Amino acid sequence: MGIATEALDGGINKVVLDGSLDIAGAAAIDLRMNVVAGASKAVLVDMQQVSFIGSMGLRALVQPARALFGRGGKMVIFGPQALVEKVLKLSGIDTMIPIYHDYDAAVAALR
């Protein structure tokens, strides 16, 4: 499971995830996700290359999101694949972290 970050204009941090967010994948990104969320006001999580997500992967998203929201910050998810999006919606995570398939709209939601 790969994780890369990129600073965008306007104080937005983009996190690009690549691989399987199974238990091992979730553990691989857990610390960095929390660090990024702790240092950011706005986070875009690019999930275009995430091939799988289970409940431990959900936790790796929700924990930093809750911390970020508690400080008045924002987080969005961009571009999840169809099956990954089904998991996100079944679990209700989309009611907490909005999902976008249009990149410009995702960025605009964070400004």
Add this chain to the structure above:
Amino acid sequence: MTSNEMERAGNGVEDLDELTLGSRLSELERLPGWIDAIAARFGFTENTRFAVQLCLEEAVSNVIRHGYANQDGQFLTVQCTEPHEGYVVFTVEDNAAPFNPLESAALPAVGDQDPSDLGGQGIRLMRGFADTLEYEAKAGGNRLILGFSNAGANAGDL
């Protein structure tokens, strides 16, 4: 658990049709490789493979974390059968205290939950991705039976 099963688990011996896991969350890392072999054998679609990995990860982690309370030294098995062409059944068996996860109360949406307890979303996810989900009590443990049609129809319902 028989001594043979314990030996197989300890040595990492895996059948194509049955996987024995120890009661440590790290054992979940053995699932994807085993599922890959099963998927190749039965010609899983991508949708079916995704659904199987998701459901088995949830089912097994629930046994380890809740059934065995993360205590090492216990075992569980995951068995795969194909009762008829195009339909695959996975049976997760443990020796934990009797517990039917299908009777647990519906969980709130993830946004309302304590993040440390998100594992409970597993039942919701299993119901959404497995074609059939059944529980049987067995002498000295539990049996969770998950069925998947290999047409990917369930996962395709987006």
